[in-house]
Amino acid sequence: MNEILEKIGTKAKSAETLMAAASSATKNGALKEIAAALLENSDDIISANGKDLENADKNGMTAAMKERLMLNSERIEGIAKAVGEITALPDPVGKVTGGGALPNGLKLTKITVPLGVIAIIYESRPNVTADAAALALKSGNAVILKGGQEAINSNIAIVNIIRAAIAKTGLPEDAVSLLEDCSRETAAELMKLNKYVDVLIPRGGAGLINAVVQNSTVPVIETGAGNCHVYVDESADIEMAADIVFNAKTSRPSVCNACETLLLHKGIAETALIRIKERLDEKNVEIRGDEAVCAVIPGCTPAVDDDFYTEYSDYIIAAKVVASPDEAIAHINKYSTKHSDAIVTEDYASAEKFAQGVDSAAVYINASTRFTDGGVFGFGAEIGISTQKLHARGPVGLPELVSYKYIIRGNGQVRL
Amino acid sequence: MNEILEKIGTKAKSAETLMAAASSATKNGALKEIAAALLENSDDIISANGKDLENADKNGMTAAMKERLMLNSERIEGIAKAVGEITALPDPVGKVTGGGALPNGLKLTKITVPLGVIAIIYESRPNVTADAAALALKSGNAVILKGGQEAINSNIAIVNIIRAAIAKTGLPEDAVSLLEDCSRETAAELMKLNKYVDVLIPRGGAGLINAVVQNSTVPVIETGAGNCHVYVDESADIEMAADIVFNAKTSRPSVCNACETLLLHKGIAETALIRIKERLDEKNVEIRGDEAVCAVIPGCTPAVDDDFYTEYSDYIIAAKVVASPDEAIAHINKYSTKHSDAIVTEDYASAEKFAQGVDSAAVYINASTRFTDGGVFGFGAEIGISTQKLHARGPVGLPELVSYKYIIRGNGQVRL
Numbered sequence: 095m096n097e098i099l100e101k102i103g104t105k106a107k108s109a110e111t112l113m114a115a116a117s118s119a120t121k122n123g124a125l126k127e128i129a130a131a132l133l134e135n136s137d138d139i140i141s142a143n144g145k146d147l148e149n150a151d152k153n154g155m156t157a158a159m160k161e162r163l164m165l166n167s168e169r170i171e172g173i174a175k176a177v178g179e180i181t182a183l184p185d186p187v188g189k190v191t192g193g194g195a196l197p198n199g200l201k202l203t204k205i206t207v208p209l210g211v212i213a214i215i216y217e218s219r220p221n222v223t224a225d226a227a228a229l230a231l232k233s234g235n236a237v238i239l240k241g242g243q244e245a246i247n248s249n250i251a252i253v254n255i256i257r258a259a260i261a262k263t264g265l266p267e268d269a270v271s272l273l274e275d276c277s278r279e280t281a282a283e284l285m286k287l288n289k290y291v292d293v294l295i296p297r298g299g300a301g302l303i304n305a306v307v308q309n310s311t312v313p314v315i316e317t318g319a320g321n322c323h324v325y326v327d328e329s330a331d332i333e334m335a336a337d338i339v340f341n342a343k344t345s346r347p348s349v350c351n352a353c354e355t356l357l358l359h360k361g362i363a364e365t366a367l368i369r370i371k372e373r374l375d376e377k378n379v380e381i382r383g384d385e386a387v388c389a390v391i392p393g394c395t396p397a398v399d400d401d402f403y404t405e406y407s408d409y410i411i412a413a414k415v416v417a418s419p420d421e422a423i424a425h426i427n428k429y430s431t432k433h434s435d436a437i438v439t440e441d442y443a444s445a446e447k448f449a450q451g452v453d454s455a456a457v458y459i460n461a462s463t464r465f466t467d468g469g470v471f472g473f474g475a476e477i478g479i480s481t482q483k484l485h486a487r488g489p490v491g492l493p494e495l496v497s498y499k500y501i502i503r504g505n506g507q508v509r510l
Numbered sequence: 511m512n513e514i515l516e517k518i519g520t521k522a523k524s525a526e527t528l529m530a531a532a533s534s535a536t537k538n539g540a541l542k543e544i545a546a547a548l549l550e551n552s553d554d555i556i557s558a559n560g561k562d563l564e565n566a567d568k569n570g571m572t573a574a575m576k577e578r579l580m581l582n583s584e585r586i587e588g589i590a591k592a593v594g595e596i597t598a599l600p601d602p603v604g605k606v607t608g609g610g611a612l613p614n615g616l617k618l619t620k621i622t623v624p625l626g627v628i629a630i631i632y633e634s635r636p637n638v639t640a641d642a643a644a645l646a647l648k649s650g651n652a653v654i655l656k657g658g659q660e661a662i663n664s665n666i667a668i669v670n671i672i673r674a675a676i677a678k679t680g681l682p683e684d685a686v687s688l689l690e691d692c693s694r695e696t697a698a699e700l701m702k703l704n705k706y707v708d709v710l711i712p713r714g715g716a717g718l719i720n721a722v723v724q725n726s727t728v729p730v731i732e733t734g735a736g737n738c739h740v741y742v743d744e745s746a747d748i749e750m751a752a753d754i755v756f757n758a759k760t761s762r763p764s765v766c767n768a769c770e771t772l773l774l775h776k777g778i779a780e781t782a783l784i785r786i787k788e789r790l791d792e793k794n795v796e797i798r799g800d801e802a803v804c805a806v807i808p809g810c811t812p813a814v815d816d817d818f819y820t821e822y823s824d825y826i827i828a829a830k831v832v833a834s835p836d837e838a839i840a841h842i843n844k845y846s847t848k849h850s851d852a853i854v855t856e857d858y859a860s861a862e863k864f865a866q867g868v869d870s871a872a873v874y875i876n877a878s879t880r881f882t883d884g885g886v887f888g889f890g891a892e893i894g895i896s897t898q899k900l901h902a903r904g905p906v907g908l909p910e911l912v913s914y915k916y917i918i919r920g921n922g923q924v925r926l
Contacts, residue, residue, distance in 0.1 A: 111843075115866055194888070200877055202887060209899050210869065288723070292899050307704070307727055313900040314729070334922040341924035427527075449917045450531060453626065461616055461920030470925070471618060471916070472610070483625050483708050483913035484729040485901035497899035500887070501865045504877030506750040508757035509886070 096283045102271050103290030106211045106236040109266035113234050114208045116265055118185040121232055124263040128231075129178040131259040132224065132252070136170040142251035143220065150244060162219045163245055173221045176475065177228040183474040186492040187234040193500075201503040206496045208234035210292035213284055214477070215240045215306065217298040220248040226297075227256050227270045229477050233495035236269045238291065240284060243276035250274060285310035295490070297478045300405060315486055315494075317478025320350030320433040321405045322463040325422040325448065327439035328361040332369050334460060335438040339411075340373040341462040342436065348407045350479055351434050351456075351466040355402055356381075356413040357422045363415045364390050379409045386415035402429045419444045423451040430454060432481050434463040455481060455488035512699045518687050519706030522627045522652040525682035529650050530624045532681055534601040537648055540679040544647075545594040547675040548640065548668070552586040558667035559636070566660060578635045579661055589637045592891065593644040599890040602908040603650045609916075617919040622912045624650035626708035629700055630893070631656045631722065633714040636664040642713075643672050643686045645893050649911035652685045654707065656700060659692035666690060701726035711906070713894045716821060731902055731910075733894030736766030736849040737821045738879040741838040741864065743855035744777040748785050750876060751854040755827075756789040757878040758852065764823045766895055767850045767872075767882040771818055772797075772829040773838045779831045780806050795825045802831035818845045835860045839867040846870060848897050850879040871897060871904035 132139070143165040150160050192204035212235045214226045223241055230237035241249040253272040261267040273280065285294060288311055295315045296306040303319050324342055326335045342353035358366055367390045371381065381387065382397040394413075401412040402425070416422045419437070426435050436458035437448040445459045456466040468476025468489035476489040486494035548555070559581040566576050608620035628651045630642045639657055646653035657665045669688040677683040689696065701710060704727055711731045712722040719735050740758050742751040758769035774782055783806045787797065797803065798813040810829075817828040818841070832838045835853070842851050852874035853864040861875045872882040884892025884905035892905040902910035 110869075111867060114869075196881075196886065196888060200881060207869075311723055313898060315900070331922070337922060337924055345925055445919075449919075451527060453526075453530075453623075454915065456916045456918060458918045459920060461918055461923040462925050464925035465612075465616060465918065465923070466916075470612065472612060482729055484731070487913050488916050497903050499870065500872045500882075500904050502872060502874045502877055502881065503861075504875060506747070506753060507877040507881070508753055509761055509878050509880035 096280060098273070098275055099280065099283055099287055102238055102273060103211070103287050105268035106238050106271060107290045109236040109268040110208075110210050112266050113231075113236055113269050114187070116234060120263060120265060121185070121234070122181040124231060124260050124265050125177055125181045125228055127259040127263055128224075128228065128256050129174040131255045132170060132174040132177065135255050136167055138255070139165055139170055139248060139251045140167070142247040145247040146245055155244065163248075165220060165248060169221070173224045176221070177224055180228045180232050180475055183232065183492055185232065186496045191498065198507050199505065200507055203501045203503075204498055205501060206498050209495060209497050211236045211238065211290055212495070213238040213240065213287070213291045213294045213312070215281060215284070215294070215296045215298070215302065217242045217302060220245045220252060222297065223249045223252045223272070224256065225475060226477055227253070229475055229492060229495060231260070231269060233492050235495060238271055238273060238284070240273040240276070240281060246274065246276060282309055285312060288312050295477060314482075315478075315480050315490060316482045317480050317490060318350050319405060319431040319481055320352065320479070321354050321403065321429065321431045322351060322433055323355045323357055323426050323430055323435040324353050324463065325357040325416075325419070325426070325435070325437045326359060326362060326366050327419060327437055327441060327444045328359040329441040329444065330362060330366065330438040331440060332362070332366050335366055336369045336373045338436065338438055338460070338462050339370050340376070342464055343374065343379060343411050344377040344409065345462075345464055347409055350405075351464050352407070353463050354404065354406055354412060355429070356411055357425060358387075358413070358415050359419075359422070360386070360415050360417055363387070367391060367413070374411065377409055379411055381411055381413050383413040384415060387413040405431070419447050420451075423448060427451075427453050433479060434458065434466040436461060436463050455479065512696060514689070514691055515696065515699055515703055518654055518689060519627070519703055521684040522654050522687060523706045525652040525684040526624075526626050528682050529647075529652055529685050530603070532650060536679060536681060537601070537650070538597040540647060540676050540681050541593055541597045541644055543675040543679055544640075544644065544672050545590040547671045548586060548590040548593065551671045552583055554671070555581055555586055555664060555667045556583070558663040561663040562661055571660065575660075579664075581636060581664060585637070589640045592637070593640055596644045596648050596891055599648065599908055601648065602912045607914060614923050615921065616923055619917045619919075620914055621917060622914045625911060625913050627652045627654065627706055628911070629654040629656065629703070629707045629710045629728070631697060631700070631710070631712045631714070631718065633658045633718060636661045636668060638713065639665045639668045639688070640672065641891060642893055643669070645891055645908060645911060647676070647685060649908050651911060654687055654689060654700070656689040656692070656697060662690065662692060698725055701728060704728050711893060730898075731896050731906060732898045733896050733906060734766050735821060735847040735897055736768065736895070737770050737819065737845065737847045738767060738849055739771045739773055739842050739846055739851040740769050740879065741773040741832075741835070741842070741851070741853045742775060742778060742782050743835060743853055743857060743860045744775040745857040745860065746778060746782065746854040747856060748778070748782050751782055752785045752789045754852065754854055754876070754878050755786050756792075758880055759790065759795055759827050760793040760825065761878075761880055763825055765880075766821075767879050768823070769879050770821055770828060771845070772827055773841060774803075774829065774831050775835075775838070776802070776831050776833055779803070783807060783829070790827065793825055795827055797827055797829050799829040800831060803829040821847070835863050839864060843867075843869050849895060850874065850882040852877060852879050871895065
């Protein structure tokens with residue numbers, strides 16, 4: 095086995111027991127310490143980030159990606175504030191969620207416990223480093239972080255500051271560690287580190303998620319892939335539909351809860367399409383339609399089957415006409431990533447059928463798919479949006495970062 | 511892809527939507543129909559089972575394994591009764607577990623939904639076929655069953671009866687299907703059937719579990735591997751310790767919650783060992799001890815490191831002397847399968863330290879490890895005991911066979 099992983103795994107595992115036993119007060123103290131240290135040392139972070147930005151220039155990174163990578167005092171203040179806010183969230187560990195006395199006198203307690211060691215593989219902005227560390231710490235887990243090569247200097251600086259802050263509070267600094275080797279080979283080995291890692295959370299695009307699902311032997315919480323739909327039912331209020339589609343597609347096309355495919359009932363398709371196109375034209379959104387859509391929109395790009403599987407993350411939307419809510423539901427269940435899907439309708443039966451039949455983490459009636467977010471749902475911070483059905487679905491926050499165990503107290507009982 | 515799997519997967523997936531929408535009354539009706547049909551057709555099952563027993567003879571199966579395979583009227587009555595009893599358990603689907611109004615007026619409902627299509631790979635007795643089908647049906651899931659070649663005729667007979675009974679109630683018969691090809695190659699392909707299978711539950715020994723963990727790309731709930739410990743603390747009541755060790759080791763050595771390793775505090779080891787050995791001798795249990803154990807027990811087999819990793823499932827127990835509760839906890843967390851572990855102690859601090867520190871599904875104070883069981887815990891039937899921390903831990907019953915989704919009702923909300 096890779097020596098670096100062996101070392102980082104052993105250390106994380108050794109931090110696990112102390113972290114699981116840490117009180118809320120201790121953990122919140124560490125979070126406050128981290129928030130303060132990030133502010134105090136923001137010059138170091140900015141200077142490390144400068145190296146990443148230099149490398150980005152050398153490697154010809156796009157302006158949009160550089161914008162995501164860049165850290166300044168204001169952004170570091172935002173990161174520190176987000177860490178501080180996690181102190182206010184309820185501690186998910188040690189919650190008694192069931193139990194009672196059994197007929198033989200045994201006393202059963204079902205109680206939440208940390209998952210243990212979580213590994214997080216991500217590609218995003220360096221703020222994820224601090225967010226993920228803070229959520230793992232508050233939920234009593236040890237965490238191994240693996241960010242992208244493009245942010246490596248920023249991530250090293252942030253993790254060093256976090257580790258020093260944790261050490262001050264008596265908690266083990268190895269509760270948070272960064273895998274500095276960003277190669278694909280090491281990532282692949284991390285996915286098989288069952289000996290030390292209890293759960294792996296990939297956070298990123300379809301390529302990363304797929305690589306993890308194909309290769310990981312460690313249990314996984316998939317997050318991030320969002321091929322979301324808006325279905326405009328025959329009875330829809332057309333202005334509401336146009337508002338919702340416009341918002342779901344264009345308010346932030348790069349995120350996972352943005353809409354990628356528009357479905358329209360044949361009875362309203364023509365009128366609705368004309369109005370929706372007017373709105374989408376404001377942002378120059380390209381429509382890729384099936385035959386029925388192209389018949390209404392002159393010059394529309396014909397959609398191929400692959401378009402309906404694609405998360406464009408861009409000002410592009412696929413569009414298709416369907417004969418019924420049932421066909422819309424079947425289309426979504428076939429093509430979607432089970433993230434967020436919406437119906438626009440004034441019909442009660444269609445609304446209920448859609449809510450029941452669409453097999454996705456979040457199903458909306460007359461609202462934009464863009465609301466799927468731990469903060470918006472009122473859960474506080476999140477580490478990602480799960481698109482799987484095992485363990486956690488939708489926003490993954492503190493309550494999803496724990497497991498449970500049974501403690502059984504007896505006085506000598508044996509099983510007959 | 512394997513054509514049989516493609517066909518069975520498509521059919522199971524097509525049954526999913528109807529199953530998810532089925533009311534409790536319909537599902538309970540189907541369970542009653544199944545229970546009655548198993549009784550009515552018990553001759554067919556016994557005759558099919560006869561073929562399996564003939565093959566078992568030809569293949570030189572041990573008497574103990576044949577005893578597990580054998581079905582008679584009495585056993586089929588037991589199977590039918592178990593299916594009938596599942597009607598009395600609460601329906602885990604459609605339970606609202608959270609939600610409320612968001613500041614923007616959206617109404618959020620968190621509601622339990624079936625997992626979808628569950629595949630179960632098992633090696634056990636043919637009663638698992640009916641149990642698993644009944645639990646999957648009650649939880650609104652479609653299920654693909656893959657039993658062992660040794661029980662194939664019995665399993666085909668049972669599944670045909672179940673499918674015919676389901677069809678009578680208006681539910682899709684493809685909600686329950688049996689993979690009749692028992693080859694390892696087909697099992698390996700089933701583990702990668704992400705397109706159709708939402709969750710895979712292996713139920714069997716360490717070999718099967720390990721094959722699934724290494725090969726499955728479908729999310730897994732590991733069940734069944736039990737390397738359980740009893741730790742006799744310095745302050746233990748020696749008679750209680752001897753009773754508990756005797757029960758945990760010998761009441762049913764082949765099951766996953768049987769004890770495999772005995773740990774003893776050095777301050778009580780000698781006296782406790784002498785008394786425990788007297789009890790274990792009643793069943794001719796072989797003790798494999800470390801040096802300190804062998805110093806007390808004449809003729810004791812010396813244990814090697816591998817012994818402490820082994821689930822003997824037999825009248826053999828590993829034994830080791832430790833210096834403290836901390837050493838016992840560290841040993842268990844290193845060697846155990848995180849199933850069930852017990853401390854025998856009269857000391858409050860040791861008891862609490864053990865309950866907190868041992869990272870297992872069930873941690874016992876002064877009771878036998880043999881109690882870990884969905885029925886004993888009061889949860890009704892179970893499909894297995896999970897030894898992983900993701901999704902389900904300990905007994906996996908109906909409440910663990912569901913996921914959840916968020917339904918969000920609005921009146922035109924868009925995200926700013």
